[in-house]
Amino acid sequence: MTRLPLLAGAALLALASHASATSFVATTDTLGGLIANASESTSDISSSFDDDKVVLAARDDAASFVASAGSIRGARLEAALRHIRTQAPQIQADDQQLARAILAL
Template sequence: MNSVRLFGFAALLALATTASATSFVVTTDAVVGAIGATSDATSDVTSSLGDDKVVLAARDDAASFVASQGHIRGVRLEAALLHIRQQAPNLVADDLQLAQAILSL
């Protein structure tokens, strides 16, 4: 009886480990996919706006915004964010992500 319990416990442990690993992989794939989609969309927009005067003028304001974790919002950054959202209305990115993208230009 003791060996049957040990075998049952080992089988249960193996199933639980597999289920945990599978759910971890699915969760990780979903998060990475969402980040990748946002990153691709942001990079597409920033590559097309890389020579835009409104966006380039907002780099200092974007740096202040990122450094203050969104507390300092300059006028040039606000204009650039509005301009970007008008140019790409389907873009799914928050202000911090766009400010970081502006800094990468």
């Protein structure tokens, strides 16, 4: 009787490790795609706004925004996002990508 719980536990462990490995692969694939998109946006933004006072003033707010996964939105970051979208409407990036680009300046 003690073998049945042991075998059941081993089977659950095997299933859990397979699911964990599969989700890890899916997560890294997703993150790789996001990083590629973010790096394109970052290069467009950094070449255009690397000496812009409004954008540079938003670096601390951008760091808080990125670290909080978008929960903390400072006034300087909001001003910088509006400024970037006004000055470069061709840049199609979400707020998270723009905040990361600001941090890369």
